[in-house]
Amino acid sequence: MASVSSSHLILFIASLIIAASVAGTFTQGVQRLSSALGERSVDVSGDIRTDISIISDPGSGAVYNASGNENVTVLVKNTGSRSLEAESDQIEVLVDGRYQTNVGITVLDGSAWRVGNVAKLEISQSLDADSDHRVVVIVNGDKEVLQFRT
Amino acid sequence: MGFSVSGATVVLFLGIFISFGIAYTTANNGFERVNDAYEANGEDALARQNTAIDIGNASLVDRGGQRYVNVTVNNAGSTTLSVDDTDILIGGNYTNHTSSNMETLEVNGNNETDIWLPGETLHFNLSVETNPDRVKVVTGPGVADSEVV
Numbered sequence: 001m002a003s004v005s006s007s008h009l010i011l012f013i014a015s016l017i018i019a020a021s022v023a024g025t026f027t028q029g030v031q032r033l034s035s036a037l038g039e040r041s042v043d044v045s046g047d048i049r050t051d052i053s054i055i056s057d058p059g060s061g062a063v064y065n066a067s068g069n070e071n072v073t074v075l076v077k078n079t080g081s082r083s084l085e086a087e088s089d090q091i092e093v094l095v096d097g098r099y100q101t102n103v104g105i106t107v108l109d110g111s112a113w114r115v116g117n118v119a120k121l122e123i124s125q126s127l128d129a130d131s132d133h134r135v136v137v138i139v140n141g142d143k144e145v146l147q148f149r150t
Numbered sequence: 151m152g153f154s155v156s157g158a159t160v161v162l163f164l165g166i167f168i169s170f171g172i173a174y175t176t177a178n179n180g181f182e183r184v185n186d187a188y189e190a191n192g193e194d195a196l197a198r199q200n201t202a203i204d205i206g207n208a209s210l211v212d213r214g215g216q217r218y219v220n221v222t223v224n225n226a227g228s229t230t231l232s233v234d235d236t237d238i239l240i241g242g243n244y245t246n247h248t249s250s251n252m253e254t255l256e257v258n259g260n261n262e263t264d265i266w267l268p269g270e271t272l273h274f275n276l277s278v279e280t281n282p283d284r285v286k287v288v289t290g291p292g293v294a295d296s297e298v299v
Contacts, residue, residue: 012154019158023165030169034176041180045187051194053292055237060284062242075244077237079198079292081190108244109237116235116290118244 050140051080055118058148064133066150070126074135074146075108077118084139086113092138095125198291202227205297206271208285216277218253219299223272223287231266233257235290238274241282251276 056063056075065071072095078084086105093100104122107113127133127150135146204226211218219240225231233255238245247255254275257266266272272287286296 008153012157015154015158016161019161020165023162023168027165027169027172030173034172037180038176041183045183048184048187048191051191051292053288055239055286055288055292055294057239057242057284057286057296059296060239060242060282060286062239075237075239077288077292079194079290081187081194109246116232118237120244 046082047141049080049082050084050142051078052084052137052139052142052144053077053079054135054137054144054146056146056148058146063146063148064127064150066129069124072123072125072127072133072135074121074123074137075118076121076137076139076144078113078115080142081115083115084113086119090139091121092136093121093123094136094138095123095127096133098125100125194291197229198293200227200229201231201289201291201293203231203287203289203293203295205285205287205295208297208299210278210281210299211275217279217281218275218277219282219285220275221273221285221287221297223295225266225268225270225272227293228268229291230268232290233264233266233272236266236272237288239284239286239288239296240276240278241280241284242286245276249276251278253277 053076054074055077056073063073065073084090086107088103088105091103091105093103100123102124106120108118108120110117113119121137123135129150132147132149135148137144137146204224206222206224208219208221211220234247238247245251252274254273255261257263257272258270282299284296284298286294288294
């Protein structure tokens with residue numbers, strides 16, 4: 001009789017241990033998935049809130065400085081609903097399809113690139129005269145294109 | 151045997167309930183965060199649709215040998231704009247509101263206000279060294295108008 005109840009006890013403890021480990025693994029997996037989902041939602045909402053507009057006037061001839069330093073100046077306004085970082089590692093710039101690494105960024109009307117503020121992008125890139133060019137600016141997945149003639 | 155099965159089931163169900171609680175909270179928070187962002191985006195798009203400006207006059211005035219660019223811009227939309235968020239490009243170059251060249255910057259004769267209501271006129275007058283070819287005015291939502299001087 002005693003052997004029957006002790007075997008029952010062993011089976012009971014074993015089943016509890018197995019159930020607890022299964023439940024623990026399951027909970028841990030769901031927890032990991034949830035934290036990834038939370039971080040992703042922060043990224044996605046940030047991308048949705050990001051909106052930029054290139055406000056340079058391509059008709060004025062001030063985009064490309066042909067006689068001076070031979071650089072391209074692009075004015076980008078933050079028209080979204082969040083502050084952006086005016087850092088060159090956050091802003092991707094392509095001139096005629098070529099990725100630019102030498103980009104100087106300054107915020108013209110404030111200390112940070114808040115909503116409504118304008119950042120000036122100075123790209124050191126000499127371009128051919130009398131030809132068509134395009135500059136692509138990408139911030140948090142938001143892409144803007146500026147076409148101009150030198 | 152009966153106790154083992156029920157005990158294991160209780161533990162398993164407890165685990166499933168806890169996991170569901172965690173997953174639901176995170177999913178709900180994340181969904182709300184993304185939804186808020188979409189709502190803000192939609193409101194911005196609506197404001198942009200309702201915004202319109204129209205440069206009424208852009209002229210070069212010579213007063214005592216000093217050249218001035220004189221521009222009036224009418225808020226032709228139905229949104230209230232901010233003067234601080236309005237950007238002025240003279241000849242393609244950004245001109246700061248606090249720049250020493252800015253002689254006047256006023257809305258309907260008031261130079262203290264930041265609010266530019268529908269139907270009101272923004273007027274600015276700034277001294278220039280060389281004759282600019284174009285003037286561009288950009289509002290806070292990104293709606294712009296340009297004019298040949």
